Amino acid sequence: MPSTSTAPSTPTVAVTGTGEQLALEGVLDVRTLASATESLQRQGNQKKLRTLDLGKLEELDTPGALLLWGLTGKGVELTGVRAEHRALLDLMGSLKLRPLPNPATVPRWREWVIDIGKDADEAWHDMLDVITFVGRAASALRHAFLHPHELRLPSISRQVAETGVNALPIVGLMAIMISVVIGYQGVAQLRPYGGEDFTVNLVAVSVLREMGVLITAILVAGRSGSAFTAEIGVMKAREEIDALNVMGMNPMEMLVVPRLIGLVITLPLLTFYADMMGLLGGGVIAQLQLDISPVQYVDRVRHAVDGSDLFVGLVKAPVFAFFIAIIGCMHGLRVRGSAESVGRETTRAVVKGIFLVIVLDALFSILFEKLGL
Amino acid sequence: MATRHPSDKIMTARGIVNRFGRQQVHDGVDLDIERGEILGIAGGSGSGKSVLLKTLAGLHRPNRGEVLINGKPIVAISPAEKASLIGVLFQQGALFSSLSVAQNIMLPMREHTQLPAEEQERIAAMKLALAGLPADSGIKPPSALSGGMVKRAAFARALALDPELLFLDEPTSDLDPISASGIDALIVQLNESLGVTVVIVTHNLTTLFTVCSRIAVLVDHKVTVGTADKLMKSENPKIREFFHGPRAEGAMHARKTGHGI
Numbered sequence: 001m002p003s004t005s006t007a008p009s010t011p012t013v014a015v016t017g018t019g020e021q022l023a024l025e026g027v028l029d030v031r032t033l034a035s036a037t038e039s040l041q042r043q044g045n046q047k048k049l050r051t052l053d054l055g056k057l058e059e060l061d062t063p064g065a066l067l068l069w070g071l072t073g074k075g076v077e078l079t080g081v082r083a084e085h086r087a088l089l090d091l092m093g094s095l096k097l098r099p100l101p102n103p104a105t106v107p108r109w110r111e112w113v114i115d116i117g118k119d120a121d122e123a124w125h126d127m128l129d130v131i132t133f134v135g136r137a138a139s140a141l142r143h144a145f146l147h148p149h150e151l152r153l154p155s156i157s158r159q160v161a162e163t164g165v166n167a168l169p170i171v172g173l174m175a176i177m178i179s180v181v182i183g184y185q186g187v188a189q190l191r192p193y194g195g196e197d198f199t200v201n202l203v204a205v206s207v208l209r210e211m212g213v214l215i216t217a218i219l220v221a222g223r224s225g226s227a228f229t230a231e232i233g234v235m236k237a238r239e240e241i242d243a244l245n246v247m248g249m250n251p252m253e254m255l256v257v258p259r260l261i262g263l264v265i266t267l268p269l270l271t272f273y274a275d276m277m278g279l280l281g282g283g284v285i286a287q288l289q290l291d292i293s294p295v296q297y298v299d300r301v302r303h304a305v306d307g308s309d310l311f312v313g314l315v316k317a318p319v320f321a322f323f324i325a326i327i328g329c330m331h332g333l334r335v336r337g338s339a340e341s342v343g344r345e346t347t348r349a350v351v352k353g354i355f356l357v358i359v360l361d362a363l364f365s366i367l368f369e370k371l372g373l
Numbered sequence: 374m375a376t377r378h379p380s381d382k383i384m385t386a387r388g389i390v391n392r393f394g395r396q397q398v399h400d401g402v403d404l405d406i407e408r409g410e411i412l413g414i415a416g417g418s419g420s421g422k423s424v425l426l427k428t429l430a431g432l433h434r435p436n437r438g439e440v441l442i443n444g445k446p447i448v449a450i451s452p453a454e455k456a457s458l459i460g461v462l463f464q465q466g467a468l469f470s471s472l473s474v475a476q477n478i479m480l481p482m483r484e485h486t487q488l489p490a491e492e493q494e495r496i497a498a499m500k501l502a503l504a505g506l507p508a509d510s511g512i513k514p515p516s517a518l519s520g521g522m523v524k525r526a527a528f529a530r531a532l533a534l535d536p537e538l539l540f541l542d543e544p545t546s547d548l549d550p551i552s553a554s555g556i557d558a559l560i561v562q563l564n565e566s567l568g569v570t571v572v573i574v575t576h577n578l579t580t581l582f583t584v585c586s587r588i589a590v591l592v593d594h595k596v597t598v599g600t601a602d603k604l605m606k607s608e609n610p611k612i613r614e615f616f617h618g619p620r621a622e623g624a625m626h627a628r629k630t631g632h633g634i
Binding site (some may be wrong): 029030031033037062091095097099103340360 | 496516535
């Protein structure tokens, strides 16, 4: 607030007299109520209050009237009450005043047990929901591919633009940053053994096999998975999904399939782009920290990695994309009624999307290890 | 409360100009709000009723013009003082969904006073009773209340600090006729018993004709103020259209026969 504000006149209340006969002066409102109650008790000096004079009371509001009304209930006589104050007291008398009921309390340990049970039940239903939704999405995809003319190409291309093209700057920046971090750590850790030149291998292999795709997938899960949930969730909350159904259009085909196809196209391309940017970041580190020229760097990278490293990274991308889109759309369609629900489902979609990406990545690692790739 | 300020105008707005980009909403709106009255602000959709309410409540700064409350510019009074002067009932209630109804009512008391918790609860129960809600609705979350009860709970919260001036944004919209007339009756009752000045933004003609002592109509970016009878006789074609449609005749009938409250 600007300094021109005039200081609010702080209202005061005073209790005069002692013992059985007291008087209130000043303003009795919600701001002075606490001090009034306290002085009434103190001045009353433990004797039973008989009469309270309100002749000099200037202002009274409903909390103050409630206090005075409570006193009359205890046998205190109010004297010298002004007409406008009498009206408020009568209003208090006309209300059916009942204390707020106490909410049923549950012991903490029981709350924990109940929470664990609820969470387990929810996790189980969540898993069933994901499986059901994968089935429904697969059926919608099959329908779309059997009737290619029904594929919504403009919609797919819009999704590619939104989830892919618009994400290029942030994905590129993140990829460069990650390879710079790995590069610095590699140089620091390998230098004591005289192996700092192997930092190039470290950066190239880890970016191509793991980091490129993982960083991209996590970013896309946070960026586009949440956007899917929020977009579809708002449509659901505003009954737009019901409107689609009523007009004979399938929301799975209208909303889910284009997002799914769009993201499955986009994520591998984004991953390849992130790989290249990661290698670029590695090149910068090599030049700055190891004095390896760009030409030498390209040569070293070519020897350090082969096609299978690139393949191992890229083949994971469509799978991640499929699940990120599934989770995002599923939570969007799970929105019920209100706006809070959109926020809650969006959070869940992002957490679950990132969690699934990392679990799948671990599974892929085991798979590729067994396959010897 | 009427003794506090001798002036009988609790709020004055002078030369309010509001525009968003090229769209002119208000062009020199002057409005006086008399202490203790119930003023209705009416106008078609998009005529700037809600923007005017936000400007008067100090939630929106006009491009030009000023709003005075008890003779002081509204931008110059402290937030705590403003809270005890002005209460607003928002269209959707705007009850905090993470708190129970009683906690919603106690929140301003918790922030602005040092009252002990049990005293706050007693006051909250009283405000609930004032707004015509049973005490056991206090422990419910707002999402468990019906539309009419949400409005009443929002009323109770708007009254939490006994404001002198109460703004109501569409208090009877989205309500069934029974709940709507209940709210109308509540407005009149609170105005009479607490002496609170009420400003209602509404396009519900029954509320305008049966509850409000004066009506401000927003037409062509300006307001025309008058009693319902005076506005009915207005020569302005847009005001005539507003007050002489088939729905207006029915609402006027309710006013004459005393129904609606």
